Amino acid sequence: MATCRVCGKEAAVRLRYANLWLCREHFLEFFERRVERTLRRYGMVREGDRIGVAVSGGKDSMVALYVLSRLGERVGFEVCGLHIDLGISAENYSRVCLQRVVEAFRELGLVYRVLSLKEEYGFTVEEAAKRVRRPQCAVCGLVRRYVLNKMALEMGVTKLATGHHLNDFAVFIVNNVVHANYAYLARLKPMLLARAGLVARIRPLLETPEHDIAAYARFLGIRYADIRCPYGAEEPTKVVGRFLEIVEKRSPGITMMMVRGFIARCLPILESRFGEEEVRACKECGYPTTGDLCAFCRLLRRIGARG
Ligand code: AMP
Ligand code: ZN
Numbered sequence: 001m002a003t004c005r006v007c008g009k010e011a012a013v014r015l016r017y018a019n020l021w022l023c024r025e026h027f028l029e030f031f032e033r034r035v036e037r038t039l040r041r042y043g044m045v046r047e048g049d050r051i052g053v054a055v056s057g058g059k060d061s062m063v064a065l066y067v068l069s070r071l072g073e074r075v076g077f078e079v080c081g082l083h084i085d086l087g088i089s090a091e092n093y094s095r096v097c098l099q100r101v102v103e104a105f106r107e108l109g110l111v112y113r114v115l116s117l118k119e120e121y122g123f124t125v126e127e128a129a130k131r132v133r134r135p136q137c138a139v140c141g142l143v144r145r146y147v148l149n150k151m152a153l154e155m156g157v158t159k160l161a162t163g164h165h166l167n168d169f170a171v172f173i174v175n176n177v178v179h180a181n182y183a184y185l186a187r188l189k190p191m192l193l194a195r196a197g198l199v200a201r202i203r204p205l206l207e208t209p210e211h212d213i214a215a216y217a218r219f220l221g222i223r224y225a226d227i228r229c230p231y232g233a234e235e236p237t238k239v240v241g242r243f244l245e246i247v248e249k250r251s252p253g254i255t256m257m258m259v260r261g262f263i264a265r266c267l268p269i270l271e272s273r274f275g276e277e278e279v280r281a282c283k284e285c286g287y288p289t290t291g292d293l294c295a296f297c298r299l300l301r302r303i304g305a306r307g
């Protein structure tokens with residue numbers, strides 16, 4: 001029987017990258033401490049912050065919500081919840097997500113807001129993508145970025161947290177190196193500061209492997225939407241993800257090393273090379289943009305939706 005390294009009781013989980021067996025209780029403690037360390041290391045939160053967690057209903061952002069709620073009391077920040085109902089009808093995707101998210105917000109007793117795209121703007125992501133003949137995921141990403149920012153500003157959120165984790169980061173890094181998108185890589189930061197019209201963004205699970213997120217959800221009995229977006233197969237990043245899994249299996253810990261190394265050694269160089277782009281306020285809505293109209297307002301015009 002494998003035993004917990006801390007207390008010697010029967011272990012419930014093995015963390016390969018650290019060659020560590022832990023029982024349920026000590027895993028939860030280890031997990032939350034690491035997120036707290038990430039928050040402090042990158043200066044992500046301050047006492048008195050109002051952290052808005054963007055929750056999709058999937059495992060990662062749901063765990064972000066629970067762990068931040070638990071840490072909030074300890075560190076001294078407030079947590080509230082944000083969800084966009086994208087109206088994806090295939091496989092009932094959005095309905096299931098919405099249900100899980102609202103259950104969690106209520107269980108945690110949080111202030112929250114749910115925005116339905118259809119009700120607010122008159123279209124779903126599926127309809128918009130069809131109308132402008134662009135890939136579903138591109139339209140969805142654009143809409144989510146814009147709408148989450150708008151909701152956060154309206155709710156008085158000081159920082160918007162997403163569920164991006166260590167493996168997401170690793171995939172982003174490799175993908176953007178492959179495509180030589182160095183200017184984009186320069187924006188791959190633990191925290192994006194607030195700018196005119198843009199709320200600050202933080203990624204508290206940046207140093208947390210996906211495997212551990214799944215274990216945390218299991219141990220706490222967190223009910224999340226265990227379905228993938230039916231359009232997710234379009235994403236080319238999946239191949240890179242599988243490649244990195246193989247590498248990690250062969251050399252446990254290498255993903256963490258790469259991401260930490262990138263942030264500490266590579267990001268400062270990229271940032272000094274690629275400064276922030278010159279932006280102005282969108283003529284329609286004030287959102288920062290390089291042109292006259294922001295991408296969201298251009299989308300609204302093209303599909304003739306109300307704004
Ligand atoms: P993804 O691009 O699907 O990996 O999502 C990245 C992050 O965006 C998630 O971890 C969530 O924090 C947030 N997010 C995604 N979809 C939604 C949604 N429908 N409502 C609120 N937040 C979302
Ligand atoms: Zn233990």
Ligand code: ZN
Binds near residue numbers: 297
């Ligand atoms: Zn605009």
